[in-house]
Each structure stands twice: as structure tokens, then as C-alpha cells.
Amino acid sequence: MNTTVKTDEAVAQRSPRPVAPPRRGPRVSVPVGALSLLGGAVLWEIVARLWDVSFFPPLSAVLRRLGEMIADGEILGSLGNSLLNLLIGAVISVVLGVGVGLLMGAYKKVEQALDVYVYALLTAPSLVFAPIFFSIFGLGRASIVAVVVMYATFIVIINTASAIRSVPVSLIEMGRSFCATDWQVFRRIVIPAAMPLIMAGLRLGMGRAVKGMINGEMFIAAVGLGALVMDAGRRFDAETILAVLLVIIIVAVATMQLVQLLDRRVTRWLPSTARK
């Protein structure tokens, strides 16, 4: 609006010192997230107690079981195993996804060549490929990592490619006008401009990587958290299943938080209104 521009101009003219941003008052902040979690926990407990079915134990029982599993080291060993699968898979997915995405975004020909495969593999249920991995990599970690990569990579590719394509042409032209080489344009303009969308792709990709990890562990090689779920399932041990599920959810949330942390560091310049 005109008025804001005017006042900004006036400020710029009069005082060269930056004006301290208006303090965002510590309004009474309601921890909605925490309250919601608490509400969900209470609801779970009550519903499970009132509606007494065998595969829906109350939260307290699940937590007690979780405590036992932590105490006897069952969880920690499996968790370490799973996290390693996740980490290896995630690193490969990011490198592969961002790499292929950059190429697809930058070169029309590469995009035309790979587009159909990427979309096909993105929409195909990734577990379909489990038997193939199984026969190639055997019953070890490699198969699980392959499933993680299968789950996570394609969404990263698609986001990265569209991030590159959406870099404003005016900025690229600006760079060329200032005599930037192709590499300088890429490094100094295209990459930073594409960063917010690339990070959005990584967020989605990491969510899918956690899913891939569990599915891989459940259906290919019985290791890690997935194996615990499978075992408990065979014994119809609902408390253990839900206890492990809680751990999986924590892993998923922590992974997303990590990506978000990275995102905020890399795209600090984004105005807060542009964040979702």
C-alpha cells in the first residue's frame, strides 16, 4: 500500500539507523500442540478402558510395556539398527534425488527422458519392488536401504526439478548481465533461489524414508523396529506393537524436525509470511 511505502521512504530519508523491529509482545501463548497431545492421550486411555477389545490396550499399558522394552535393551538395539538403515537410505536419497532433480530442472532433454520414469516410480507402490531387491541384495541391510531409497528419492527429484525451473528468469538475466559464468549463475543464483522448494522436497522425502524403513524391515529382513512389530504381530501382542509404533512416530517426528531445522538455517532469508 502507498502509505507504508511512504513511511518507509520517510524513515529511510530521515534516520539512517535501522529502526528496531516492533517487539512481538509475549502474548499469552497457548501450547496448542502440547494440549492436543495430552487430550489425545487421555482420550486413548478412556476409550480403550471403556471399550474393552483385545487389540486396543489403554495407553498406560502400552507405556508400561515400552518401559520394559527400554529397560531390557530390546528397543535400543532395534532402534539403532533402524536408524542406521534410515540414515544410509536418507543420504543416498538426498544425493540421488537432488542430483537427478538438478539435472532434470536444468536440462530440458534430461527432463524429457526421465520424466515418465520418475512419475511412474513415484506413484508405484514401492513395496512391489521388495522381491527384486531381495533377490539382488539378499536378506541384509542393503535390501532395506534400497526400499528406503525407493520410497524417498522420487519426491525429492520432482521437487528439486520444479524448484530449479521456478527460479525467476529475471534473476538469471541479472547474473548474466553482471558477467557471471554459467557456473556462477548456477552456484550463486539458481541454487539459493531454488533452496526453499528443494528443502520442501527433502521434508516430504524424509517422511517417506521413515515409512520405507519400517516397511523394509517388516517385509524383507526382520531387523530393527520393523522386526519387533512383526514378531509382536505374530504373537497378537498389541501392547508391544503400539509401544514400537510410538517409537516409530518419535523417530519420524524427530527426522522431520531435523530437516526443518536445516531448512530454517538454509532459508533464513525467507520472510516469515512465506513459511507455512
Next chain:
Amino acid sequence: MIEITGLCKTFPGSRDGEPIAALQDFTLTIEDNEFLTVLGPSGCGKTTLLRLIDGLMQWESGDIVIDGEPVRGPGPDRAMVFQSFALMPWASVLSNVTFGLELRGVPEAQRKAKAMELIEMVGLTGFEHRYPTALSGGMQQRVGLARALAVEPKVLLMDEPFGALDEQTRRLLQEELLQIWETRRTTVVFITHSMEEAVLLGDRVVLMSARPGRIEEIVPVPLPRPRSSHISSVEASPEFAEITTKLWNRLRDMQTSRRHRAAGVHGAGTPAEERTA
């Protein structure tokens, strides 16, 4: 000195394949340290002309020679100020201003000192660590101007730089641009669609006709300099009114003859070559 001779530039047509002539046989000489303004209806190829001088586009025939050097691409002797500002939103004001110097490998201390000098010149001291999105349009274009001046170009190319700004900001910036130009002379090619702006700033106004872009007329502006200290009285002077009236009459003639042509009526004053276009 910029010597443009017989410059032709066509764009491929959108769908029917009929190519569009943006510039046809464009010939113009721009003197050293001249402030040249280019005025014309939208779509007349003014921006194309500027981008060709900057070396951002290829052309079919003709030459652009700057101080004896033919233009083959972007060069360190030219810098552009963009209509859309084209600032990097992820970089601070300071980093935006040093951008051109950084690409050239100027050492950090040196480019920082240079940038701070220019940031002060455009009145943005204290804002050097802000991001562009935190600035108003007028301040953003000041950053754009400082960035262009930082590389010390012989030729400053300005593509409707104040077109996206509101009236009072625009006037402020016109004044400041004149001030800056009066102290550190460079050749300026300034594209605008405002007659008043063209006359207020320029030594000469190049009036362009549309499709194909050609020079309709070159109008000298003999208003005394420096003008920055009293732009209001410059604009109130009878000479100013005389020149703008002349430009307006020409622009109006161009419009009406084009309308007549479109309607299939050849006005008495329509030159023969325009009829065939």
C-alpha cells in the same frame, strides 16, 4: 561512445510463425557521458534495444560498438538497473551491492568498502544487513542502482527503473539519480514511458515508433544543468513545457496514423514506408 548502426532484431512469432520485427535498421550514436532517454509506446522495442546493448541477446544484423569494441555479450563496461529490481532475496543489501564485484574476484575488504560508499550514496546506510524483502520498492531500486554503480560501468543501462514505483518515490529517485549522475558522470541510457521523466533527465530524448522499432525523432533537451537541485522549477519552465508538448504531439500523431492504418485508411500524412509495414 556507443555506435549503433543498422541494428535489426526479430523475434519468432508466437503461433502463426510470422516473425515480429522488434528493431529495424536502428542507427544511433550515444556520446560519452551523455544522459540519453528513450521514450516510446509499449512494445516499441525500447527494452530490446537496452538488452542488446547489454549483450544479453543475439541480433540478426547491424553493429553495436562501444569505444571501438564490438558488443559480443555482457561486459564489465556496462551495468543494468532492472525494472523489476532483480535483487537476490536471500542476500543482504550489502551482498546484493557487492555481487558484481564478487563475480569479478575483487577482494572482500575492497568490495565491501566500495559497497558501503555506494550504499551511503543512495541513502541506505544502516540497512546494509537487511534483506531486500524488508525494504520498500524505492529502497530496493536504490540497492539496484548501487549494485550497478559498484562495478563502475562506463555505460549505465536503466530499463524503466522507476516504472514500478509510486509517484512521490519516483520523483525522489529521479532527483537522486540526477544528483549522482552530476557528481560521477557516466553514459546513461534510460528507458521510460513517461514524457516528463524523459525530458527531466535527458540530454536528448529518442522517440521510438512501434513495430518495427525505429527512431521516430531525436529531440534535444537544452535545459541547463545541474537540474537536481530544482527539479520542480525545471518542470515548470516554458522550455520544459515546449519539449513535452512537442513529444506529445509526435506520440499522438504516431497513434492516430497507426489507427488509420489499422482501419485501412491511409492518412494524408502517413509516410509511404509506414503504409507497407
